[in-house]
Amino acid sequence: MSKIIWSKIDEAPALATYSLLPIVNAFTKAAGVEVVTSDISLAGRVISKFSDRLKPEQRINDELAELGNVVLQPDGNIIKLPNISASVGQLIECITELQAQGYDVPNYPEDAKTDEEKALKEIYSTCLGSAVNPVLREGNSDRRAAAAVKRFAQKNPHKLRAFESPSKAYVAHMNGGDFFSNEKSVIVEGNAPVTIELNGKVLKTLNDVVDKEIMDATFMSAKALQAFYQKTLDDAKKNGVLWSLHLKATMMKVSDPIMFGHAVKVFFKDVFAKYGDELTAIGYNANMGLGDLYKKLEKSSKKAEIIAAIEATYDIQPPMAMVDSDKGITNLHASNDIIIDASMPVVVRDGGKMWNRDGKVQECVSVIPDASYAFFHKAMVDDCVANGQYDVTTMGNVANVGLMAQKAEEYGSHPTTFEIAENGSVEVKQNGKVLMSHNVEAGDIWRMSRVKDIPIQDWVRLAVERARLTGSPAVFWLDKNRAHDANMIKKVNEYLKNHDTTGLELPIMDVASAAKYTNARVRKGEDTISVTGNVLRDHLTDMYPILELGTSAKMLSIVPLLAGGGVFETGAGGSAPKHVDQFLEEGHLRWDSLGEFLALAESLRFIAQKNSDDKLAAVTTALDIANAAYLDNNKAPSRKAGEPDNKASHFFLAQYWAKALSEGKNAELAAKFAPIAKALTENEAKIIEELLSIEGKAQDIGGYYHPDDKKAEAAMRPSATLNKIVDSI
Ligand SMILES: NC(=O)C1=CN([C@@H]2O[C@H](COP(=O)(O)OP(=O)(O)OC[C@H]3O[C@@H](n4cnc5c(N)ncnc54)[C@H](OP(=O)(O)O)[C@@H]3O)[C@@H](O)[C@H]2O)C=CC1
Ligand SMILES: O=C(O)CCC(=O)C(=O)O
Numbered sequence: 001m002s003k004i005i006w007s008k009i010d011e012a013p014a015l016a017t018y019s020l021l022p023i024v025n026a027f028t029k030a031a032g033v034e035v036v037t038s039d040i041s042l043a044g045r046v047i048s049k050f051s052d053r054l055k056p057e058q059r060i061n062d063e064l065a066e067l068g069n070v071v072l073q074p075d076g077n078i079i080k081l082p083n084i085s086a087s088v089g090q091l092i093e094c095i096t097e098l099q100a101q102g103y104d105v106p107n108y109p110e111d112a113k114t115d116e117e118k119a120l121k122e123i124y125s126t127c128l129g130s131a132v133n134p135v136l137r138e139g140n141s142d143r144r145a146a147a148a149v150k151r152f153a154q155k156n157p158h159k160l161r162a163f164e165s166p167s168k169a170y171v172a173h174m175n176g177g178d179f180f181s182n183e184k185s186v187i188v189e190g191n192a193p194v195t196i197e198l199n200g201k202v203l204k205t206l207n208d209v210v211d212k213e214i215m216d217a218t219f220m221s222a223k224a225l226q227a228f229y230q231k232t233l234d235d236a237k238k239n240g241v242l243w244s245l246h247l248k249a250t251m252m253k254v255s256d257p258i259m260f261g262h263a264v265k266v267f268f269k270d271v272f273a274k275y276g277d278e279l280t281a282i283g284y285n286a287n288m289g290l291g292d293l294y295k296k297l298e299k300s301s302k303k304a305e306i307i308a309a310i311e312a313t314y315d316i317q318p319p320m321a322m323v324d325s326d327k328g329i330t331n332l333h334a335s336n337d338i339i340i341d342a343s344m345p346v347v348v349r350d351g352g353k354m355w356n357r358d359g360k361v362q363e364c365v366s367v368i369p370d371a372s373y374a375f376f377h378k379a380m381v382d383d384c385v386a387n388g389q390y391d392v393t394t395m396g397n398v399a400n401v402g403l404m405a406q407k408a409e410e411y412g413s414h415p416t417t418f419e420i421a422e423n424g425s426v427e428v429k430q431n432g433k434v435l436m437s438h439n440v441e442a443g444d445i446w447r448m449s450r451v452k453d454i455p456i457q458d459w460v461r462l463a464v465e466r467a468r469l470t471g472s473p474a475v476f477w478l479d480k481n482r483a484h485d486a487n488m489i490k491k492v493n494e495y496l497k498n499h500d501t502t503g504l505e506l507p508i509m510d511v512a513s514a515a516k517y518t519n520a521r522v523r524k525g526e527d528t529i530s531v532t533g534n535v536l537r538d539h540l541t542d543m544y545p546i547l548e549l550g551t552s553a554k555m556l557s558i559v560p561l562l563a564g565g566g567v568f569e570t571g572a573g574g575s576a577p578k579h580v581d582q583f584l585e586e587g588h589l590r591w592d593s594l595g596e597f598l599a600l601a602e603s604l605r606f607i608a609q610k611n612s613d614d615k616l617a618a619v620t621t622a623l624d625i626a627n628a629a630y631l632d633n634n635k636a637p638s639r640k641a642g643e644p645d646n647k648a649s650h651f652f653l654a655q656y657w658a659k660a661l662s663e664g665k666n667a668e669l670a671a672k673f674a675p676i677a678k679a680l681t682e683n684e685a686k687i688i689e690e691l692l693s694i695e696g697k698a699q700d701i702g703g704y705y706h707p708d709d710k711k712a713e714a715a716m717r718p719s720a721t722l723n724k725i726v727d728s729i
């Protein structure tokens with residue numbers, strides 16, 4: 001039997017899995033394909049680290065490490081659903097929940113002092129941030145909208161809010177002192193180890209250097225960052241706009257929480273000036289955000305006056321964007337709530353506006369410190385301010401080929417990012433020679449990013465392949481004035497020679513020009529491929545899909561692995577925590593599993609390409625037909641309780657899939673699925689009624705990060721009629 005590994009993850013897609021996976025397995029088994037799960041959820045990762053402290057029945061293997069081997073195999077085939085990249089706050093919540101469930105996992109040592117605490121923090125650091133994706137992404141990224149999905153969106157356009165005319169919305173970024181301005185880059189020769197030294201003391205030795213890799217070093221000046229934040233606050237006030245911060249503290253788990261903390265300290269500078277000692281005494285770290293401050297204040301005798309000082313700040317500062325106005329959750333509450341790839345598209349979608357404290361939308365300044373990628377977001381907002389909102393019914397498609405393999409670029413830089421402890425210089429040395437150096441000050445954030453040569457070659461290959469298959473121009477978003485990009489351009493020009501590029505349009509443009517060129521085409525209804533590094537891959541593959549399709553969850557997100565296998569990611573977005581809140585409150589899950597349906601079809605096709613098998617071909621073709629029918633009949637979950645949700649959407653997929661099989665070319669499967677299709681059709685009303693029976697009612701699934709499988713399954717499979725039919729296949 002062929003095997004597909006389906007990742008067990010967190011939040012909304014994890015809930016959806018309880019209902020979807022039994023259906024998937026029933027259908028794929030008929031074609032000799034078994035879909036098995038592998039637990040890479042945040043809770044699963046925590047549990048696997050502390051097996052020695054747990055009861056035998058509580059233990060689980062380090063399944064992420066196991067998948068790390070699968071992606072190196074030529075037949076590796078993984079369906080990867082989005083998982084939590086945890087902030088420290090989320091990790092602590094998860095630990096607390098596991099402890100309450102009787103798991104003897106240790107507390108997170110926020111302020112590790114002893115060697116034992118430091119060792120524990122080190123173990124927990126492997127669960128933090130983007131711990132999963134870099135392990136599984138042993139290939140580059142091919143994200144695009146299937147033609148049927150794009151057509152559906154154009155025929156059934158979601159709403160994009162118009163920009164005011166004139167609009168006050170803008171993006172602010174640093175013009176010096178940031179990662180972009182301070183970047184240096186070398187192409188390394190040979191495999192000799194490299195050291196990173198601060199004032200002669202070794203911070204890190206790299207023993208895994210690979211000849212011809214590109215190595216960058218840069219830093220964010222803490223002083224420049226603070227001055228920048230202050231200026232954006234002053235300007236926001238003058239310009240009468242909401243102040244909103246956009247970072248990626250989850251994925252950039254070392255640098256961005258610190259940058260978030262500086263924003264908290266600058267916004268609430270009077271509070272820190274007056275109560276700094278008390279905040280230190282209660283163990284508060286600004287990187288944890290305002291939400292954590294409220295928790296820590298419970299221990300303070302000065303709680304009331306500090307809260308009053310926080311409240312008074314809102315009268316002095318410009319209004320701040322809110323994550324949830326109803327619950328009073330601000331932009332500075334938790335760093336995991338303002339994830340730039342998802343938050344900036346929403347700003348553009350909503351006409352350059354965010355929510356204010358009164359629960360109304362208001363024009364905002366989007367504060368994005370590092371210019372490396374702020375240029376892109378600025379180009380998007382500026383384009384809409386100048387030319388108005390995009391038109392979903394006519395806008396062209398922007399697909400992405402992203403350099404991602406082997407922890408490419410900034411997204412692999414966590415182990416080589418340091419908050420600098422003392423003034424001096426950081427040097428990167430190989431064989432005694434200084435490759436790069438920077439003068440730094442205490443508090444600066446210094447980081448090294450790397451990208452290996454083989455992934456670059458593969459990325460260029462994939463770009464040429466996509467350009468050839470689509471006939472669209474494929475634009476390399478590379479800026480000859482950025483040190484890293486200048487080295488990339490050398491390699492791109494060299495590796496393009498390995499391919500037949502006759503007739504293809506493969507321009508190289510800096511970020512702002514590439515965005516301008518692409519957006520002009522978008523407005524004319526023309527398709528364009530963006531060929532980008534890892535960060536822009538992330539940002540573009542939420543931005544354009546959210547504008548074009550309403551959500552990036554509908555994207556095909558394929559990772560052709562360097563070793564020959566495939567990871568089929570579902571969508572381009574995250575795990576939608578707000579959807580879980582709604583499900584727990586009212587039994588309605590608005591998560592759309594279309595991304596999972598599409599990924600499954602690709603994953604099956606991948607097996608079919610390697611083994612010609614009639615049944616497998618039939619099941620795959622039938623799933624394609626079912627996916628098209630799902631779109632044509634608009635069976636996506638409703639947003640409102642009382643109406644068909646995610647569970648119902650899975651039922652319709654099953655019905656269409658069974659029908660397509662019963663009408664398909666494989667006689668054996670047609671005979672097997674004819675009665676199933678009939679039963680699913682005849683019982684439709686009854687099944688929908690049973691599925692709706694839990695709508696409007698609060699649900700208990702026994703945990704947020706670590707639900708009780710039995711309870712969650714019961715909540716997500718409330719139709720006895722549907723279960724009986726599915727279980728009979
Ligand atoms: N590949 C991965 O593993 C990724 C993981 N993440 C993780 O996901 C979590 C949440 O990230 P966040 O930035 O909030 O972004 P999300 O993409 O999870 O959510 C943003 C919004 O997008 C909409 N949305 C996303 N997916 C779907 C779907 N399948 N169906 C319908 N609507 C959808 C929802 O809008 P609405 O609420 O209006 O319905 C949702 O609230 C974080 O923990 C982050 O670390 C983030 C990105 C990628
Ligand atoms: O790994 C993560 O934290 C997020 C990944 C992501 O946003 C993406 O790949 O689009």
Ligand SMILES: [Mg+2]
Binds near residue numbers: 341538539542572573
């Ligand atoms: Mg993303």
